[in-house]
Amino acid sequence: MGGIGIDRSRLLLLIVFLGAALGGYAFIDLQILAAGNLTSMAVFAVEVGILALGQTFVICGGDGGVDLSVGAIAALSQVLLGLVLKDRLAWELGVLAALCAGAVMGLANGLAYAVLRIPSIIVTLATMFAFYGLALVFTGGINIDLTASPPAFLAIGQGSVIGLPFQVLLIYLPVFLACAYLQLFTAFGRGLYLTGTNDLAARLAGIGVNRIRCLTFVIAGVLAALAGVVSAARLGTARPDASETGNLLSIAIVVLGGADIFGGDGSVVGSVLATMVIAVVDYGLSYNNFNPIYQAGVIGVILITSVMAQNLVRFRARQRS
Amino acid sequence: MSASISRRHALALAALSGAAALAPGSAEAKSWTIAFVPKLIGIPYFNAMKEGLEKGGKDFGATIIYQGPTTATVEGQAEFVQSLINKHVDAVGVAANSPTALEALAAKAAKAGIVFYSSDSQVDGPDVALRVQQTDPKQLSYAVIDQLAEQVGKSGEVAFVSGGPTATNLNTWIGYMKDHMAAEYPGLKLVSIQYAGEDISKATTVTSQLLSAYPHLKGIVGVNSTAVPGAAQAVLTAGLSGKVVVTGITDPNTIRPYVNGGTVKSVVLWNPIDLAYLTVWGVVQILEKKPFSPDNKVPNLGNVKYFPDSKTLLLGPPMVVTKANVSLNF
Known part of the structure; x- marks a missing residue:
């Protein structure tokens, strides 16, 4: 189906979902389509959306690969960024430190998986606790106040460019394009697809399966750190307990985006659409004053429905042929 | 015929009241919309605050919106606060999960002409119009x-x-x-x-x-x-x-x-019902542009101190709960 790993019917389904959600909310209150509301949705989607882009690579790598630590990497990275900013060093240095830290944390995950042969779900469960723990140790449990940081830094999360939120236009969009290019047009992307679908075949074809999977964790780590930077700039605070929902929500988004949890199929395009669905549904529920207790449940229902709809379509297609 | 007239009448009335609600100067007939975002929803403490908010809303003429995250995260709170700002409520406030992380949103609210307040757990910064503190x-x-x-x-x-x-x-x-x-x-x-x-x-x-x-x-x-x-x-x-x-x-x-x-x-x-009740009173004072004095007579609560430097209303001294008064319902 489609290009490598891209499932067109899923993308179509997500677009229908998106239209239905927006249309439904607009039916209740047309104001939801106002620019202020749409940009708010986009702003809230960016951080978990970046986490989900990294998660996509890990899951597509196969062998049951998931990264449960992306939220924790975001938290620890933003704490390191906060410490640099607190010492009044250049903010660019802080951002660089955060991204490097993210890469190192991702590499630690990748090496533990590839060299020590520990299943990634165990590795990243352990590092999730470890990274959050370290973040608490570094801060003593206290949020780092970044509200007095240089305006150029805060603009990453609060500024706007030609009327659009800075982080949507100048961070999320370029990152998405880079990820799409990486997945669809490079040897790495093709190697990743083969690794995810059939790692024995990949190995026989001379692809460094472990190296590729290790690299997916590094990508997820760097992107998680980037999400941490954006979140710190948006809230003007570095928090050791940041992005706690991101660990699992990013996985839900990738699966909703059409990725096979066992590897291979899946695309960053699907993940982006799924991020938009989740963001719209989530924001619309709070905007329309729905009981928040149901929000988590609604996301679960969407996930199950989309998978079931997909199975139904596949089943029909198989019957016909 | 008479039915159609009365219908037209009703429409005109509706249009009028709609216009009244839109006109910023018509404070008399206006019911304020005050939103509160607790640290999280669904625990007895914040349920009690909700009760106090609604009691205050009834007594001081405000509609209360009570919305919040299901886990105590400031990201969740930020989402609710932003959507409430976009909804153009009259006032929005929080029991903050972080003192600094909502400062940017407080500034946004102030810019949109919305009163931003905190109660129970405070937000820093100059854009917070009121802080309501349970006890010292x-x-x-x-x-x-x-x-x-x-x-x-x-x-x-x-x-x-x-x-x-x-x-x-x-x-x-x-x-x-x-x-x-x-x-x-x-x-x-x-x-x-x-x-x-x-x-x-x-x-x-x-x-x-x-x-x-x-x-x-x-x-x-x-x-x-x-x-x-x-x-x-x-x-x-x-x-x-x-x-x-x-x-x-x-x-x-x-x-x-x-x-x-x-x-x-x-x-x-302290009594969270009273705390929330005082919060509604304080926010309504600000919305109606009535200044606080160092000592304020608040209906049902008595004398309440106000500290202008930190823009803080203080509920009062703590209360010790023992077997003697444990039957209080909150």
Whole structure:
């Protein structure tokens, strides 16, 4: 189906979902389509959306690969960024430190998986606790106040460019394009697809399966750190307990985006659409004053429905042929 | 014919009242819309605040929107606050999960002409129009330690069980508790501070671990509303009722069975219903552009102090909950 790993019917389904959600909310209150509301949705989607882009690579790598630590990497990275900013060093240095830290944390995950042969779900469960723990140790449990940081830094999360939120236009969009290019047009992307679908075949074809999977964790780590930077700039605070929902929500988004949890199929395009669905549904529920207790449940229902709809379509297609 | 006239009449009335609601100057007929985003929804403490908000809304002419995240995260709060700003409510406030993380949104609200306030757990910065403080945090923390020392005695090992490790108010109280212990009761030794989130069963687990790790433990302070009953349950299960003192900051509803059963002698708190009621009163004063004086007569609450430097309304001194008054419903 489609290009490598891209499932067109899923993308179509997500677009229908998106239209239905927006249309439904607009039916209740047309104001939801106002620019202020749409940009708010986009702003809230960016951080978990970046986490989900990294998660996509890990899951597509196969062998049951998931990264449960992306939220924790975001938290620890933003704490390191906060410490640099607190010492009044250049903010660019802080951002660089955060991204490097993210890469190192991702590499630690990748090496533990590839060299020590520990299943990634165990590795990243352990590092999730470890990274959050370290973040608490570094801060003593206290949020780092970044509200007095240089305006150029805060603009990453609060500024706007030609009327659009800075982080949507100048961070999320370029990152998405880079990820799409990486997945669809490079040897790495093709190697990743083969690794995810059939790692024995990949190995026989001379692809460094472990190296590729290790690299997916590094990508997820760097992107998680980037999400941490954006979140710190948006809230003007570095928090050791940041992005706690991101660990699992990013996985839900990738699966909703059409990725096979066992590897291979899946695309960053699907993940982006799924991020938009989740963001719209989530924001619309709070905007329309729905009981928040149901929000988590609604996301679960969407996930199950989309998978079931997909199975139904596949089943029909198989019957016909 | 007459039906169509009265229908047209009704439409005209509706249009008029719609215009009245839109016109900014017509304060008389206006009912304010005040939104409040608690740290999280679905726990007794914030349910009590909701009750107080609605009571205040009825008495002072405001419609209350009560919305919040299901886990105590500031990201969740930020989402709700932003959507409420986009909805153009008259005032939006929080019990903040972080003092600084909502400053940018407070500025956004102020820019949109929306009153931003905090109650229970405060937000920093110049754009916060009002802070409503339950009691002086120092007085409250000192009162808890006084209760602890009264029951434990002059010396012994004690431990704290708190909520989220980053919660502003909880960490402030812990700081004052430590100060007061060091200054007034040097014989009391703080051996551990544990964090159990806003979760009773986790507080039970954490306390059980403390009891086995420190067999000589003589007292436990629960710093938030879920830690005290959790700790009491652990002490009860371990068969240490009466041997290990449990006290702290929590509400009567949560702790009642343990006070009646004798595991807990006293806890300290303010009344969250009153706190929320005062919050609505204060916000309405600001919306109606009535200034505060240092001492304010608030209906049903009596005299309430206002501190202009920090824009803070202070509910009053803490209340000690014992077997005598544990039947209070909140």
